[in-house]
Amino acid sequence: MPGQRSAVLFAWILLVPALLYVAAIVAYPLLQTIHLSFTDASLRRTTDYVGWENYARIFDAEFATIIGRTFLWTFLSVALKMVIGTCGAMLLNAAIPGRTVFRILTMPPWIVPMAIGIFMWGWMYNGQFGMISGLMQRFGLVDGPVAFLAYGSTAFWATVITDVWIGVPMVTMYMLAAIQSVPQDLHEAAWTDGASRFYRMRRITLPMILPAAITMSMISLISTFNSFDPIWILTQGGPSGSTTTMIIDTYSTAIGSKRFGEGAARAVVICLFLSAFALLYFRAVSGLSKRMTS
Template structure:
């Protein structure tokens, strides 16, 4: 396809080189994750009462003002939740990387999850694999805890917080 358009002169093996393989796995991971995020945010936006928009429209609020003062504050909890879930899913992305590159070329796409799998399954070091898995769970749990602590601090500083 890229040759037909004129972007490339010859076929290019994206998964054969370190940088292009890494970028190909990122693009694929984003491609797979975007629909979930889109549907989640669409559901959040559809849950906002139309009465709020009508009242703001009657008061003469512009579209940007309605988005900034109604839509955005009401979907921020959904955005925060989706950001956390997306970060965890990306960190634990095994299937995409394994199918595309198995952690190669020369370890360019090897993540903690891929390395743990190779250690436990390919090298038959089940104890070390289990220990690595526990470390991954502790890391993600710590990340989630820090994330929620930062969100609670931001919520306390927010001018929209009436409590």
């Protein structure tokens, strides 16, 4: 049909600017990165093709440790964000006095520039004059100053807590919107039948907000996996690599050591991991949608 062909052509014309933007901003840099990952590019003028050498070099015992640390760091951060954010959303949705004030108080991590907020956490983690160490000494929890960023185990958790502080407001607002979208009639009918508040939350609220929780967890997972600022500003991957994640290792290799080819190979590996996460997400959402509609 001529009219249908014209509509399809018009639709493609409207898509051309977006396609050109994606090609220029996403596709071309990605292809260039993949090409660079097969070379020994550095500050030298000449660049040679090395095949899979960069990939073979990064998959050693040290990089395997970095991958495991990245997954652990991401899992802990995302899990805490989702739990704290969902609980906070439920509290903010409850009919409590001063609810508007509490909603406003969830916004400082968004209002304060990220770098300033991270520097603030760095001061609080300081062993000599940091607030956290001072309070622990005042209450007799420790005998002396605790330099949280000077030891591997405490530095790891310090970066996790800082990243959670940054990400919780987004999760809270998103889940609050999801909770408020649950039909109130369902709660009223269950309340009329004598269902308790916990039962209504478990049988009505949580199943209804599950799709939103899956979407939010996927967004948070990708953002956290690529999180750079909290770790770099606080520890730069130290001490002794205890907070080095894949994104920190990629930056240190490509920018710090000027081994652009190896850094590009690491960036491609990160892209593959995130693509796998996205595929699992779409499968989970598709399966969930089928179960909810059946």
